[in-house]
Amino acid sequence: MTLNRRRFLGTSAVAVTLGAPMLKAQATPRVVVVGGGAGGATAARQIAQDSEGAIDVTLIEPSRTYYTCFFSNLYIGGFRDMNSIAHDYATLAAEYGINVVHDWATGVDRDAKVVALAGGASVPYDRLILSPGIDFVEGSVPGWDLSAQTRMPHAYKAGTQTALLKAQVEAMPQGGTFVMVAPPNPYRCPPGPYERVSMVAHVLKATNPTAKIIIADPKPGFSKQALFEEGWQKHYSGMIERIGPDFGGENTSVNAADMSVGIDGEVIRADAVNVIPAQKAGLICAAAGLTDGDWAPVVPATMQSRMDENIHILGDATQQGDMPKSGFSANSQAKVAAMAIRGALTGSRVFPARFSNTCWSLIDTNDGVKVGATYEATEEKIAKVAGFVSDTGEAPELRAATYEESIGWYAGITADMFG
Known part of the structure; x- marks a missing residue:
């Protein structure tokens, strides 16, 4: 379309x-x-x-x-x-x-x-x-509320928040630290925070290669985890550290006034902080x-x-x-x-209800991955019928084709939405 x-x-x-x-x-x-x-x-x-x-x-x-x-x-x-x-x-x-x-x-x-x-x-x-x-669920990240969103943007409602987060990443000093506070399940776009980490890393690799990215994550695992971790090791080796619940990722607080993040009692001073609260x-x-x-x-x-x-x-x-x-x-x-x-x-x-979903994510230039499924309506719930996910170790040509597929999907869905 x-x-x-x-x-x-x-x-x-x-x-x-x-x-x-x-x-x-x-x-x-x-x-x-x-x-x-x-x-x-x-x-x-x-x-x-x-x-x-x-x-x-x-x-x-x-x-x-x-x-x-x-x-x-x-x-x-x-x-x-x-x-x-x-x-x-x-x-x-x-x-x-x-x-x-x-x-x-x-x-x-x-x-x-x-x-x-x-x-x-x-x-x-x-x-x-x-x-x-x-x-957002009020109080889900101690120290953060909507009054803090200009210093620690969520960028999970697109527009000015997205532009603000991008500007803060680009303004980081050399060797600076970016921290994401990831949300607990369930939340909008399960792969979204991890694609965002990939895109922040893509920018920093080109402009600020000694910068560090820390993810404070309350979840034991996340969507497309093996694919993202493979991509991070390949494209951004040594830049990204994820702290899961086993190491205190679920015990996180922030202080927007001094741009600090507390993770299980350890205080990290950050140059840019993306707080994605519970939803x-x-x-x-x-x-x-x-x-x-x-x-x-x-x-x-x-x-x-x-x-x-x-x-x-x-x-x-x-x-x-x-x-x-x-x-x-x-x-x-x-x-x-x-x-x-x-x-x-x-x-x-x-006609009988049928549903489908695909979520594409970009890890680096032409390195696209996807996950999706088909669903049907039962009395109790919308139930998964069959699913698929990209494989680790795929050929670069396939990953590039997956990214191109996502571009076509975006044009199609926005035409479906807005005419």
Whole structure:
């Protein structure tokens, strides 16, 4: 697919009609989507396109420009520029007739079927899709909260945080120290922190070869571990040290004021620190009373909330079974939910739910690896059917082809999201 990028030209480019109390005074079924990422944007476009005007679709997303978290590590590594991961919603509005509303959804009245917006308006729905991504668990890294994110960025919501982390890495003194505090399971994009370490190492190898990278990791293992460790030894020998739970990696604290990280009582002075805290469903899910603990449980076959059949939840926010929290997963789940909603509201045919996911990671120039699986819906969960992962010791030509495959996937999924 070819990615078409268009500049957003003010609020006139979107059909914002919130002055009317009911948005559209007609009997057309109304679907409201909260969150314009891999899940929400895909679902909105799919429903609008496939219903051919039979369903009124409103997409609520506070950002006018959306930066994909997937491929943001490649920006840090210098393989992409920021514009290449930036997307707008003009095509969804102009070509698919979606009402794009740039505001924050602050609450859901499930009895009245209304979404409240920060700007004071209310948007009614017949079916609601929540795809809000992640928020962070307060206090999960002692000494860190959102007030510390300018000195110790998380960069797990892409955009300004990603640019800030890249700038801090590039500003490190010669021989300096970069520390990542990795998150506990479950979290967005399981290979993501380790691809990020690879991209930071790629930059430092070229500009600051005596620098050190330390990973404080609360997990005993991580996605694609053998592949990353093989790649680190090959490309960045001696630069990267991972401290797992056996050596105190789960007992980590930070002090943003003096840029220090405590690991099991030992204090490390750092020049750049990337803190990726424990994660939970985006706040709107808890505000709507749809979470069980940190995540929102769903019915696998339809992605409906287990608390409310009129609400579907997608992507990173969900508690659904075996699928990882990834952009590919959210996109796959969005198509299942869109089909279920279209069937419920228009009587169109609904097919059995099938899901898939692949996560690509770049270790160094043309050294791409991947992991993925197919899934099916059972009564209890989305269950893995079959999977695959790159092998250690693969030929350079295969690794280069895997990286090229990821570039094609990015163009395809963003076209699927934004049109």
